[in-house]
Amino acid sequence: MTAQTAEPFVHPALFYRGEKEYLHGTVPFIQDGLRAGEPVAVAVPGPNLAILKTALGDDAADVRFLDMTEAGRNPGRIIPKVLRAFADAHRDTRVRIIGEPIWVGRSSVEYPACVQHEALINPAFEGREVTILCPYDAARLDEQVLADAYATHPVVISGGQERRSTAYAPARVVAHYNQPLAQAAASEELGYDADRLPSARHFAVERAAELGLSGIRLEDVALIVAELTTNSVVHGGGSGTIRVWSDADQVVLEVRDHGYLSDPLAGRRPATRDQQGGRGLLLVHYLSDLVRIHTGPDGTAIRCYISR
The missing domain is CATH 3.30.565.10 (Histidine kinase-like ATPase, C-terminal domain)
Incomplete structure (x- = not known):
């Protein structure tokens, strides 16, 4: 991943279509980190967690695994309780994290908090020796979700090709999704x-x-x-x-x-x-x-x- 040499904090989005592309984009990322002596954490939805554990074989023992549907049920706690908790526990070395906070099944009520979370990862880790790879199911997620991924990630990997995002504008995304909350049913x-x-x-x-x-x-x-x-x-x-x-x-x-x-x-x-x-x-x-x-x-x- 060439973008890792550009600056201390690296935050690519991985667009995948099917299990084969998912494993092709994540397993080498994990194994390269382990070979480099970097602590590695994986926080993804349960089904993808199982796929990765199987594909990693013996290497899985050296990875910290979290089910994002539980640890990241509320997107607002992913930075402090998942990402920073792991990175802060290994301040003396670079760390790698796979975080998948947006999956098929996230509701329209949850989504604005999810995309704001992705945007806020950037200022939260600016200057830190951390790489956070964020997978997106490009075959099943809405086109707006993928468009927002370009705006919240400086680098996007798709079809095995890595490109810098010309749409990268995380502060704009945070502001855009800071929308008035819809009126709820009448209540006391x-x-x-x-x-x-x-x-x-x-x-x-x-x-x-x-x-x-x-x-x-x-x-x-x-x-x-x-x-x-x-x-x-x-x-x-x-x-x-x-x-x-x-x-x-x-x-x-x-x-x-x-x-x-x-x-x-x-x-x-x-x-x-x-x-x-x-x-x-x-x-x-x-x-x-x-x-x-x-x-x-x-x-x-x-x-x-x-x-x-």
Whole structure:
């Protein structure tokens, strides 16, 4: 992969059509890394994980494998919990990672968070000695997904040929998918300020329980709401509103306030041991199955999906 010599961080997209092309693009990438003494991690959907393990044979023992449908269910936690977690554990050497965050079956609700994640990998790893290869099923994914891959990856590999992308513009992609969240079905809304934070938490937990959540998932709701509403009071103008409703097999909670998230990587950086504050949105990403965010001069809406 010649692009690796150009700069410390390398982020190619691999367009594949069928199992043969998938293995041709991934197995040598893994084996070259192992021969070079580079730690290698593979985070792809379960079926592709099984194919790679079989194809690698004995080499599979030296690779860190993660099922992306679990580890990356929420695209917002892939950078801190998957990519940075592995890279930061091997700071003394270059690392290789295969990350496949977009697969057939990702919903239209999930997709904007997925493509923003792909765009944000670039500033998150700028200057780091890391190569992250992102496979795309070019035979089955929508053409818009492939077009976005050209915009989020400086290098694209297709048909065995590697080319620099003339459409590369990750910041534009982040801005484009920062769209107002579609209005949901009517649901009860509660306003809160500093004096009503406990009321907001109780309201959300009670509604979530009525909609079918229980046990640890209710505890997750309480933590998510506590973090988001506290952020509203401290950073979002001092007040906000919260709503909770049901969407298929998930409970959705949404917090709106008058704040503005100026840092697209907020909540996507791992917390340091001595860090004071700044962990709230990171925790929200860890606990939610999906987080959608829209932010602008008029305020911010954060929508969290929690599976039953």
